[in-house]
Amino acid sequence: MTESYKYPFQNPDLPVGERVNDLISRFTLDEKVELMCQFQAEIPRLGVKPYKQGTEGAHGVAWLGEATVFPQNTGLACTWNPELMRKIGSVIGDEARVYYQKNPAINGLTIWAPTVDMERDPRWGRTEEAYGEDPHLTGTLTTELVKGLQGDDPFYYKAVATLKHFYGNNNEVDRGCDSASIDPRNKREYYLKAFEPAFRDGRAGSMMTAYNSINGTPCNLNPEVNDIVKGEWQMDGFIVSDAGDVIGTVNEHHYVDSYAEAVAGSVKAGIDSLTDDQPISFRALHDALDRGLLTEADLDKALRNTFRVRFRLGEFDPEDRNPYSHVPEEKLCAPEHSALSLAAARESVVLLKNDGLLPLSSGLGSVAVIGPLANEVYTDWYSGTPAYRITPLQGVKEKMNDRPVHYKSGLDRIRLRSAATGKYVGITTTSDTEAVLTAACEDVNQAEVFERNDWGWGQCTLVAVGNGKFVTESESGLLTATSKEAAGWFVKEAFGFETLPNGSVAMKSWEGKPVLLGEKGSLSVIKDQEEGLASEWIVEVVEDGIEQAVLAAKQAETAVVFVGNSPYINGKETTDRPDITLAPAQQALIQAVKAANPNTVVFIVGGYPFAVNWENEHVPAILFTSHAGQELGHAAADVLFGDYNPAGRLNMTWYKSVDQLPDLKDYDIIKGKRTYQYFDGEVLYPFGHGLSYTRFEYSELSLSQAAMKADGTLTVSVGVKNNGDLAGDEVVQLYVRAESSRVIRPLKTLKGFNRIHLNPGESKTISFELKGSELAFWDVTRDRYCVETGIYTIMVGSSSANIAQKVEISVEGEIVPPRSLQSPVRAINYDDYEQVYVDECCEGGESIRTVQGSGWIAFHDVQLELSTASQFEARVSGNIKGGEIKVKLDSPDGETICTCTVLPTGGRQAWTTVTAPLSEVSGQRKVYLLLQGEVQISWFRLS
Numbered sequence: 001m002t003e004s005y006k007y008p009f010q011n012p013d014l015p016v017g018e019r020v021n022d023l024i025s026r027f028t029l030d031e032k033v034e035l036m037c038q039f040q041a042e043i044p045r046l047g048v049k050p051y052k053q054g055t056e057g058a059h060g061v062a063w064l065g066e067a068t069v070f071p072q073n074t075g076l077a078c079t080w081n082p083e084l085m086r087k088i089g090s091v092i093g094d095e096a097r098v099y100y101q102k103n104p105a106i107n108g109l110t111i112w113a114p115t116v117d118m119e120r121d122p123r124w125g126r127t128e129e130a131y132g133e134d135p136h137l138t139g140t141l142t143t144e145l146v147k148g149l150q151g152d153d154p155f156y157y158k159a160v161a162t163l164k165h166f167y168g169n170n171n172e173v174d175r176g177c178d179s180a181s182i183d184p185r186n187k188r189e190y191y192l193k194a195f196e197p198a199f200r201d202g203r204a205g206s207m208m209t210a211y212n213s214i215n216g217t218p219c220n221l222n223p224e225v226n227d228i229v230k231g232e233w234q235m236d237g238f239i240v241s242d243a244g245d246v247i248g249t250v251n252e253h254h255y256v257d258s259y260a261e262a263v264a265g266s267v268k269a270g271i272d273s274l275t276d277d278q279p280i281s282f283r284a285l286h287d288a289l290d291r292g293l294l295t296e297a298d299l300d301k302a303l304r305n306t307f308r309v310r311f312r313l314g315e316f317d318p319e320d321r322n323p324y325s326h327v328p329e330e331k332l333c334a335p336e337h338s339a340l341s342l343a344a345a346r347e348s349v350v351l352l353k354n355d356g357l358l359p360l361s362s363g364l365g366s367v368a369v370i371g372p373l374a375n376e377v378y379t380d381w382y383s384g385t386p387a388y389r390i391t392p393l394q395g396v397k398e399k400m401n402d403r404p405v406h407y408k409s410g411l412d413r414i415r416l417r418s419a420a421t422g423k424y425v426g427i428t429t430t431s432d433t434e435a436v437l438t439a440a441c442e443d444v445n446q447a448e449v450f451e452r453n454d455w456g457w458g459q460c461t462l463v464a465v466g467n468g469k470f471v472t473e474s475e476s477g478l479l480t481a482t483s484k485e486a487a488g489w490f491v492k493e494a495f496g497f498e499t500l501p502n503g504s505v506a507m508k509s510w511e512g513k514p515v516l517l518g519e520k521g522s523l524s525v526i527k528d529q530e531e532g533l534a535s536e537w538i539v540e541v542v543e544d545g546i547e548q549a550v551l552a553a554k555q556a557e558t559a560v561v562f563v564g565n566s567p568y569i570n571g572k573e574t575t576d577r578p579d580i581t582l583a584p585a586q587q588a589l590i591q592a593v594k595a596a597n598p599n600t601v602v603f604i605v606g607g608y609p610f611a612v613n614w615e616n617e618h619v620p621a622i623l624f625t626s627h628a629g630q631e632l633g634h635a636a637a638d639v640l641f642g643d644y645n646p647a648g649r650l651n652m653t654w655y656k657s658v659d660q661l662p663d664l665k666d667y668d669i670i671k672g673k674r675t676y677q678y679f680d681g682e683v684l685y686p687f688g689h690g691l692s693y694t695r696f697e698y699s700e701l702s703l704s705q706a707a708m709k710a711d712g713t714l715t716v717s718v719g720v721k722n723n724g725d726l727a728g729d730e731v732v733q734l735y736v737r738a739e740s741s742r743v744i745r746p747l748k749t750l751k752g753f754n755r756i757h758l759n760p761g762e763s764k765t766i767s768f769e770l771k772g773s774e775l776a777f778w779d780v781t782r783d784r785y786c787v788e789t790g791i792y793t794i795m796v797g798s799s800s801a802n803i804a805q806k807v808e809i810s811v812e813g814e815i816v817p818p819r820s821l822q823s824p825v826r827a828i829n830y831d832d833y834e835q836v837y838v839d840e841c842c843e844g845g846e847s848i849r850t851v852q853g854s855g856w857i858a859f860h861d862v863q864l865e866l867s868t869a870s871q872f873e874a875r876v877s878g879n880i881k882g883g884e885i886k887v888k889l890d891s892p893d894g895e896t897i898c899t900c901t902v903l904p905t906g907g908r909q910a911w912t913t914v915t916a917p918l919s920e921v922s923g924q925r926k927v928y929l930l931l932q933g934e935v936q937i938s939w940f941r942l943s
Contacts (some may be wrong), residue, residue: 001560005047012317016155016188019316020308024300024584033285033301036267038190039273040306042105047313050105053240053273056161057111057149058129059088059629060384061095064107067384068095068337068630072567073115075626075775077131077651078690080731081374081755082144084344089148091337093158097327103358109159110240114142116194117169117210120674122652123664125172125576128380128567128626132651133675133687135193136750142194143297144825146202151324157205157312158324163198165210165242166219167230167942168193171664172576176245176252179213180667181837183828185743188778188785190669196233205237205309209271211245215828216840220245225270238272238305246276259284259415264293268705272302276740280698322799333387338631345628345635347729350648351833355620356641358601359642360558366404368556369393369634370549370646372411372453373564373605377625379490380567380607386630392562392603395637406552410561410589411454411464413543418517419504419536422638424448425523427464427481434469436477441512446480449542455569456495456583458508461486471495473509479523481878505654534559535821546592553597561593564606564916567627571608580611580658587614594619603636609654609685610859616684626650645693647729649799654685670744671833676800677746688733688750688799694724694760698804701796710772710787710813717767718805722758732753734768735795735803736775741788742816742861743777743831750801770794773810779816787813818863818924821942824875825930830857836931841938842909843875849908849936853883856892859927866942874940878905883933887918887942889925897921902935911938918942 009023026046032043042050047384056062059070070076070088079085099107107458115129116138131138142163151158168180168191182191198204209219209230217223220241229235232871249255249262256262263284273279282499288294314322325562331337360367369375369392377389397405414478416425418439426445427435441447450462450471462471464481472483473492486493495515496508507515509525514535518524553559563586565817571577582604594600603620604610605628616623622647628635638644653676655661659683662672673679676687698718708714719732734752738745752768772787779786792811797803827848828838835855841847867922872887882905887898900916907911931937 010316012321015115016308016311019311020304020921023307024303027303027931029296030291032296032303033282035306036274036285036299037278037281037304038273039278048214049313049315052106052108053110053306054275055096055099055108055110055113056116056204056382057092057096057113058382059416059938061099062382064099065385066107066333066387068333068341069379069384069386070341070344071348071628072380072626073131073606074128074129074651075628076344077141078648079138079344079755079833080137080625080649080753084347085144086148087139088344089145089875090151090158091340093149093151094327094331095337096159097324098329098332101326101329102228102797109157110162110309111159112162112164112208114143114145114161115165116163117165118191118194119170119652120667121661121664122580122609122655123577123658124170125571125659126573127571129382131525131655132681134651134750135190137651138194139197142195143202145169146198147719150203150205154321155312156314156322156324157309159203160237160309160313161198162206162240163195163204164208165313166195166207166222166225167334167673168214168667169210169212169710170667170752172574173664175211176248178665179216179839180665182214182667183838184780184783186668186670187783192228192730195229197234199229199233204235205312206238206240207235207237208242209245211242211248213253215838218249220249220253220266220271221255221269223269223897230270237309238302240273240274241266241271243275246274247280256484258287260287260293264288266301267294267298270564272305279690282852292874336496342631342634343630345625346638346644347679348625348628348648349635349646350620350624350650350689351639351646352624352685352689353616353816354691357433357621358640359560360640362641364400364403364557365922366406366556367396367400368406368408368552368559368597369396369562370408370410370552370559371562371589372409374407374409374562377630377632379487379566380627381573383561390548390632390633391631392605395633395635396560396640399637399641400564404556408549408552409451409545409622410543410549411451411545413449413545414452415444415449415540415542417447417540418454419538420517423521427466430663434474435469435481437471437481438521439511439517439523440521443809444891452587454583455566456585457570457578458498459494459569461569462495463929479515479525479526486566487568494569500536504538506535507537510552525742549572549589550592550596553593553600556597557592558599558601560601560603561590561603562603563590563606565608567607576664577608580609580655582610590615590619601640603640604924609650609652611654611656611684613656613684642726643695645726645728647690647692647731649688649690649731650685651687653679653683653687656682677749680747686799686801687935688731689801690731691801692728692730694722694726696730696758696798697721697723698796701794701805701807703807703809707810707812708772710775714770714797714809715767716770716773716794719763719765720758721763722760725760727757727759729755729757730798732766733797733799734770735800736770737793738775738788739791739793740810741790743778745777748795750800772813775813780831781816781819786816787811789813791814813889818861819859821859821862821927821940824939824941825859826939827857827937831860832858839908839936841911843911843938844940847936847938848931850931852935854932856928856930861924862923862927864921864927864942866897866918866921868920870920870943871915872900872918872940872942873913873915874900875911875938876902876914877910877936878902878910879908879934879936880904880906881934883935885935885937886930886932888928888930889921891926892928892930894928902933907937
């Protein structure tokens, strides 16, 4: 018997497109407006339930309650294990389903993960959230996470991955108003490469745009969302804006004058769901419709995309049709999920250095566990809530059984005293929940003792020893010892201690406001320069943390020092890192412990690369892991004692100093020589680096053919043998370099990797399939990818710097023809530049303007045939002051063949066409356009 349905959209046997179209056609215009935001409205008359777009799930379901917590994304990337990523994605999908089943109106199934942003600079405050500096590694790992999260059913999604943030989002300072200057080669060869496989291969169902602009256009208005993501990559889901970003188009970017223009432009540019203040967004949508900036058809198009995903999540179908309709509640924090978290934490540990101290002997008589991160398991802003936490200290104690473990945090314990009154700071309990700091103690024995953690760069936290709570700032400005952790969007547990000339200190809040002594003796943050009795404090050290650590180290056979960062201090969302070193207090701790005990291990627990130069030179063993979730302590101990042989590999270059890095906001990795692909200096630890407790040997590299064509496929094979005494994993890495090219090419580029397990004495042959298309670069002369004819070096090894085998191969591709400038050439398609950046052109495409009123762009290998009748023609804006363009040959100081005056045009986006005569010249030359003044150029030609 055929079941009857009131509406076609309810019939699961109909094609999904037909069902979606039918449902959208039944919404009123007002209903459509109310479905355009993150919290989609309920439409009872049609049986459409309320739905929330966006559940956090970066490395485990977050913000909804207890869930399995995996290592941070930067740690997961250090596993170099795509299969593991797929399993983790599946767990996140399962646990998201459990929460969805509990409250489908609030706990959505569109998961705002993974973060795919390219990490070309380790100072980025959100480095912990992404997968490193290489697009192939990032693309491979995130694609597998997407597959696991979305499931393998041909129609139904388990959950939906929302890739973020598209794109060029790698600085926090001014992210809401900045514009990243990214030329076509950087864009195509680097930034877009990371996103592409998750759509083409992983079929990701959603994507989030970034806060910043790209080349002058806010990302929520970026035409590449429609042209590339939905067009070239054939993404079949929906696009969501980042929180508050559409309104930010007005308030921060100052790009348009009204919210109506902002929402209209965003929707037309491909944004299907707005993550903004909903009443404001609803009003703006209605205004845009009333003004003709949007049509109902525009809303229909967006809603088709969001509801297509909701249909595929099974919301409108009988449960028996959807294999993911009921995930047992026992799957939440299930034992097998905990086991996977432990496996991920183990696999992510990177052995940076080992002079033979590790692994520690199972018969070790005593050990000192030292450091501010030794007895901590930190979560971050996008972490879930773990059901339990195993600290490194706990893990080591389990290994040692009843043998001595000497623990010291290495942190000073202090008392605070008012410099004005001489009274000590204590805690006055005014209620069950509020413990107020007051400077009212005459007797030193009544004073509260605080453990002070100096995170560096003017950021300290205080924990009251009496109750174990962090000192924080209350809503009224009072200092209270009431916080369980130093965390949150605003970290009110972070304080500054500035030493004054007289030896006292000025204590400042997280906002840099002074901490003063109030009339009733309370410690308060004065925000409006109100009068206080004193702002100077005396810090008395009750217990010297380093001295205590040294005593512990001297009592033990081996000392393990756990250092690193807090995910909420000195580097986080909205805050970029001021440096890449460890906090000075941590450096001093390491040096003191090493002097006391030569058998010292440094274990870094952090979300970023660190410049640990002294440690690398003097400490015998160094390990790194991210904040690795609930099983951090077990994983750390397993690696330390050799129960797990480390095989993590770095997903980023570890530089020696920030002096090796260009400006944080410079997005040109080619000219800026960023990442292992272009950096030619000496690094601390290279991309792909990681040691083992065993030894691997590579045998001869072989190719399936002596030469290949651009449209062909090459099989690359290499033998790997475990020559050591322990079983372990090796990560075999394949790199390629073009030996000759018309343009600057990478020193090497990762094209494949394989994490393998080998028992002692075991050998395996590892094969990679390398497509000719993977050798392509973006040819700006023809706006397409090109595989050049030439010699390429195929390299295989254990890191980007440790190449074990290499061989050359001849590739039959194309020879890029000389440029012709007779037809209009986009200015952004330069071969080189100086002191310019890419900006928008409101007429379509992009343009070039100078940084400080003077710069140039160069075009190489140009075939010139210019006569006395030839002219320079360009589309330009002269802004308020105007300027000039000079056309020169061979160098910026070369022969001038044209000078073109650009008159003021009244604004950067006020465009006009200019012409000027050219001198007679012929032959193959380099052409330079020198821009002077307020000149902006979109296109030009020499004809």
